[in-house]
Amino acid sequence: MPDTAFPFSAIVGQDSLKDALLISAIDPSLGGVLAFGDRGTGKTTMIRSLAALLPQQSVVKDCQFRCDGDKPAAFCPSCQALSKAGKLTTKKVSPPVIDLPLGATEDRVLGAIDLERALGSGEIVFEAGLLAAAHRGFLYVDEVNLLDDHLVDILLDAAASGVNRIEREGLSLSHAAQFVLIGSGNPEEGELRPQLLDRFGLFVEVTTPRDVAARVEIIKRRRAFDDDREGFAKTWSRKDAALRKRIVTGRENLSSVETSDEMLEKCAELCLALGSDGLRGELSLIRAATGFAALSGRGEVTLEDLRRAAPLALTHRLRKDPLDETKAVARVERAVGEILVS
Template sequence: MTRKPFPFTAIVGQESLKLALLVSAVDPSLGGVLAFGDRGTGKSTTVRALAALLPNMKVVEGCRFNCDPEAGEAQLCEECRKRSAGGKLKSRSVPLPVVDLPLGTTEDRIVGALDIERALLKGEKAFEPGLLARAHRGFLYIDEVNLLEDHLVDLLLDVAASGENLVEREGLSLRHPARFVLIGSGNPEEGELRPQLLDRFGLSVEVRTPDDLKTRIEIVKRRDAFERDPEAFSAKWKSREGKLRRQILKGREALSEVAVSDAMLESCAKLCMTLGTDGLRGELTMMRAARAAAALEGQKEVTLAHLKKLAVPALSHRLRRNPLDDSGSLARVERALEECFGHEG
């Protein structure tokens, strides 16, 4: 029996992580979320809670890669393209996948490899899908991402950026869609990610142990109530879960209609120039995240308030190290926001 996930709307605190996950749910192309911070702060609980909150997705019946039956031919795997030539694709409904990538996993396990059993028993070269195939259109969660081997992280980020997994090994040559929200978490005390890898994550948040007494008590009370009777606890939050689910779906539908003015783009660029971020990925991510936040709120246009809300998660992990400034990246972004915009918005 599958264990019922903790309700997303019942999670106390962790507002930055929840916001980052919600805007990524509205716009999965943002590039994923990196959550660094203390152990035992509910990072994986929050990710699984969001995935359970989202509605089931339709997949092509019999497809090994979770292909979308309503997608265009270019977004289907080779097998589904052949099926579609014979008429409308049959579909079924499945929960949104949340795939864990454990430490110590191999490249073959991630990308897929030759099906050894079929090769030995039938002499056939057949592809055994990996974790990337299972995660397509869902979430790929990597706990302790800072301890994952560099070449595996490079591989994952390349696939996440291209939306496609190309496998060429052991006489096999195959490609299949692999679009997912990449979620990484870890404890910075155990090692840092390389700057170029940090930059490839769309959003980054710091997750800290609450230092407020009432918050800590409420977290313990809710977790204890959930552990004792998951069904009753989940029922109590059902209406709020449904409301947030509808809000996310409306945000997805409205995303393309949300306007971003030249003044807001200028504000993005001004802030990034003040912080000295490399490249233009910072501006692009902040603009897209702000647009997703506006869509989530049912707004028709991005405002400075949206930009300020998403500036820290979009930019804090893209800053150059400054040996003359020992303040944290979060403080540097907040200081730059004050310098650029003061109390505007």
């Protein structure tokens, strides 16, 4: 079956990216994930696997804004009218994974007036863009470091606010656009501006597996999947179901996870020691640690949660030190070992 996604639980290695995606699924407000590194390491496979793993959503049928069928208060005007007339129908679908091509125009991303209908009948109709299509799902930008800066700004603003606002050509419109922004790229093809890098909530350096056994296992599982997709998915269905349950429970318990003053002080000490600018580091670190606590079924953030979250939340926020050639992730790990101790 061509549409069957590779089971998330069957993915070998890449634990940091798995962690980043899982806690982003629990808390989409984390600010998205930036995965930089080698090609052919399963980034796209992993994103689509996670989307297929998540519980299905209720959406209003044929709504271009993907209105939540379970939340009438958030319906767009068209869905509100259908609801009042008793003609609204819903359906269950998997969270979307929308690819944003490098050559996409601003109109394609934001949405625009349907010119064909405007010229033909004089009717002003808005044609939704990629931000609407990604609502309540994932927006994936491969080679994000090659994307025009103004488009990256638009994506990050929409991801942070959860709303897409269009004000142009006599059109004033806004709609919900709540999605997890996933960016990937190869640093050899160009760096991302520091201002934009800092606004991604989590960062993962993706590398090609160096362990022979791991590489062999990846090949075996991929071949088994290609030979019998449904059969392979069924083999891993119980593990995927258990992971799905953890995500659902984590979402339900996220708001009740507590963070003690001691943990907050540890966060501040760590960020000060690393010299991260502003307070985004602390905020991202706390949110990520809270996500890990929720994923693990705990009601309070622990030092272990902070240790797991620190490389993801802080590696891309460090200033470059010309006198220190140590990689950023190693600097974070070193500081974690010195500060986040019992």
